Amino acid sequence: MKHHEVVAAVIQNGDQILCLQRGPSKYHYIAHKWEFPGGKVEPGETQEQAIIREIHEELGLQVDVRAAFLTVEHEYPDFKITMHSLLCTPAGGELVLTEHVGYQWLPASGLLSLDWAAADLPIVDKLMAQ
Numbered sequence: 431m432k433h434h435e436v437v438a439a440v441i442q443n444g445d446q447i448l449c450l451q452r453g454p455s456k457y458h459y460i461a462h463k464w465e466f467p468g469g470k471v472e473p474g475e476t477q478e479q480a481i482i483r484e485i486h487e488e489l490g491l492q493v494d495v496r497a498a499f500l501t502v503e504h505e506y507p508d509f510k511i512t513m514h515s516l517l518c519t520p521a522g523g524e525l526v527l528t529e530h531v532g533y534q535w536l537p538a539s540g541l542l543s544l545d546w547a548a549a550d551l552p553i554v555d556k557l558m559a560q
């Protein structure tokens with residue numbers, strides 16, 4: 431089974447957290463699900479370099495990476511991921527969606543109002559517990 435190393439940013443602006451909605455996908459179980467911005471780590475990149483690149487590509491934002499948050503191993507029906515979530519704060523730029531179909535800024539207490547990708551649920555749980 432294919433395995434991907436993924437980084438995901440929990441971008442916190444005060445108590446608000448940036449949540450993004452994926453569009454259609456060939457995999458029904460991730461199509462239209464909510465997730466954190468990020469993507470696959472490319473060969474030779476650190477997690478921090480990967481998240482900074484992905485956030486710039488996907489959202490046109492600069493971020494500062496503050497801390498590692500939680501690493502999740504998740505197996506979907508067709509592939510598995512190791513996803514490293516990193517706590518980030520906005521550091522410039524105007525949010526423009528280039529790959530996603532929607533976004534919401536929500537406090538941790540509101541995160542479960544969204545239909546999250548399965549791999550994200552441990553991250554959501556940890557954010558809600560803090």
Ligand SMILES: Nc1nc2c([nH]c(=O)n2[C@@H]2O[C@H](COP(=O)(O)OP(=O)(O)OP(=O)(O)O)[C@@H](O)[C@H]2O)c(=O)[nH]1
Nearest residue numbers: 436437438460465466467468469470511547548549550
């Ligand atoms: N970015 C991101 N990906 C996630 C999250 N949760 C989750 O299951 N994933 C999965 O992790 C994988 C990340 O790949 P991606 O498609 O976003 O990465 P990428 O931008 O490098 O994609 P590409 O292969 O089209 O170049 C996808 O299969 C995605 O469904 C999340 O919170 N953020």
